Amino acid sequence: MTIKIFNTLSRKIENFTPINGNEVKMYSCGPTVYDYAHIGNLRYFVFVDLLKRILKEAGYSLYQVMNITDIDDKTIKRANEKGVDFHEISLKYEKIFFEDLEKLKCSRPDLAPRATDEIDFMSEMIQFLIEKGYAYESSGSVYFSLASYPEYGKLSKLDLSKVKIGARVDVDTYEKESPGDFALWKGKKDNEPSYKMPFGEGRPGWHIECSAISRKHLGEQFDIHTGGVDLIFPHHENEKAQSEAFCGVKTVNYWIHSEYLIVEGKKMSKSLGNFYTLRELEDRGFDYDSVRYMLISSHYRAQLNFTITGLKAAESTISNIKVFVQHLMAGGEGSVDLVDMVREHEKAFFDALMDDLGIGNALSHLFIIINNINSADPLKVNAATKEAVIKAFTRFNTILDISQLEMTENKIPADVNTLAQERYQARQDKDYSRADELRGEITEMGYIVEDTPKGFILRKMDE
RNA sequence: GGCGGCAUAGCCAAGUGGUAAGGCGGCGGUCUGCAAAAUCGCUAUUCACCCGUUCAAAUCGGGUUGCCGCCUCCA
Numbered sequence: 001m002t003i004k005i006f007n008t009l010s011r012k013i014e015n016f017t018p019i020n021g022n023e024v025k026m027y028s029c030g031p032t033v034y035d036y037a038h039i040g041n042l043r044y045f046v047f048v049d050l051l052k053r054i055l056k057e058a059g060y061s062l063y064q065v066m067n068i069t070d071i072d073d074k075t076i077k078r079a080n081e082k083g084v085d086f087h088e089i090s091l092k093y094e095k096i097f098f099e100d101l102e103k104l105k106c107s108r109p110d111l112a113p114r115a116t117d118e119i120d121f122m123s124e125m126i127q128f129l130i131e132k133g134y135a136y137e138s139s140g141s142v143y144f145s146l147a148s149y150p151e152y153g154k155l156s157k158l159d160l161s162k163v164k165i166g167a168r169v170d171v172d173t174y175e176k177e178s179p180g181d182f183a184l185w186k187g188k189k190d191n192e193p194s195y196k197m198p199f200g201e202g203r204p205g206w207h208i209e210c211s212a213i214s215r216k217h218l219g220e221q222f223d224i225h226t227g228g229v230d231l232i233f234p235h236h237e238n239e240k241a242q243s244e245a246f247c248g249v250k251t252v253n254y255w256i257h258s259e260y261l262i263v264e265g266k267k268m269s270k271s272l273g274n275f276y277t278l279r280e281l282e283d284r285g286f287d288y289d290s291v292r293y294m295l296i297s298s299h300y301r302a303q304l305n306f307t308i309t310g311l312k313a314a315e316s317t318i319s320n321i322k323v324f325v326q327h328l329m330a331g332g333e334g335s336v337d338l339v340d341m342v343r344e345h346e347k348a349f350f351d352a353l354m355d356d357l358g359i360g361n362a363l364s365h366l367f368i369i370i371n372n373i374n375s376a377d378p379l380k381v382n383a384a385t386k387e388a389v390i391k392a393f394t395r396f397n398t399i400l401d402i403s404q405l406e407m408t409e410n411k412i413p414a415d416v417n418t419l420a421q422e423r424y425q426a427r428q429d430k431d432y433s434r435a436d437e438l439r440g441e442i443t444e445m446g447y448i449v450e451d452t453p454k455g456f457i458l459r460k461m462d463e
Numbered sequence: 464g465g466c467g468g469c470a471u472a473g474c475c476a477a478g479u480g481g482u483a484a485g486g487c488g489g490c491g492g493u494c495u496g497c498a499a500a501a502u503c504g505c506u507a508u509u510c511a512c513c514c515g516u517u518c519a520a521a522u523c524g525g526g527u528u529g530c531c532g533c534c535u536c537c538a
Binding site: 011029030031032037038040041042043044045047048072073074156157158159179180181182183205206207226227228229230231232233234235237238257258259260261262265267297298299301302303305307309310312313314315316317320323327352358360361363364365366367368371374375377427430432435436439448449450451452453457459 | 465466467468469474475476477478484485486487488494495496497498499500501502503530531532533534535536537538
């Protein structure tokens, strides 16, 4: 299947074609591990997970590398505040980061190198860039010279001659040749970790980390580079400049960025108090599936307005899906045939995903299948239809990966089933007080019994 | 000041030329001994506003308004 995807470089939706046949090499900007990931970070990682799953569904083999930024202003600042080595901070939050990913069913990258483990290669790149005149040393730091690289600005569509330097951030210009030049290497400062290199003692700049790690582990040219939209400028623009100056070729074919997540209509910030982490949502009683569903179900290029109301809606939605699944698994012994309908929407689901990850459109086909089966009554569809739905939903779940979509047989403990049988008999005998008593016992055991004209259906209550 | 994006029901949201998907919520009904659950149906003559192109516009062009993002280390 051909995937269509929006490329930030062209600002157009393009047909995706890997460099090397069936193999896709992808680099994803990873976390700075200095604190708990917030829901906006997590939105990005869920998007990356969705993209990976769709690539695999389309038949590609995938190799993904994601950097772990363990040395930068934030990890150092946090370490100094706590009076500990910065590794102590970064290792702690790296571990928590991967736990969060796992909770949200985001598959791990194939390789996740830490910046501090790749400093030798960064050094090689920096030395080369200095030798070739792309970079210069000044006051102990090394800067990339924008003047040496005319392609600069193509990714972010910024015309530096028209940009107001320092419109939002103060820029130190005294030691740079030009205000737009950015640091490859930051000269040693007190209270900061440093490494001795031929061009001086210090620590790496942020952008060189991604250039070095992607070059080393994916080669000079690879297929996909992902990040949040906020990274387009300056991070990816800078990274692109360094990498292409070093490699002498176009290094990335598809730049793919996910939009911001906002909270209750406003940009998330600690001062507004609308800063959610996964564990805070957990404390409020939401489960991971609800969070995953909410984050995955809106288009990656649209701003996602995260609200508690919305999260509750997501919870209801997937809970309803689960009820349907349980009904279907109890049915399928009738004669109504809807196999063609199911197959048609199964195909449409994946067609939508291949079109620039059209998840909203795709999901509508899942619900259309549910509505059509429900209209016919899950108890009345034939075995072939039931099988078709199981097959379709199982495939859907290779993308969505929520427990509510798992097509497992209703596993009802024998004692619960016996109670339900007794209750059924009691109802036949019109001994309703006994029936209610038995229903109470079944509820106690965590099951819901539903009466139908033909008997009863048992299903497990949500935990 | 420069660059870019968005505006579809109570809320979320798909749709980019052929007559408004889907989800949540709400309302009404069905089933039921009752409660609950479940289920069925209904829920935008209309896509921010104005002008234009077209047989045909939410979709294309021009303009207006409003909101948002980026402009040098924030996913």
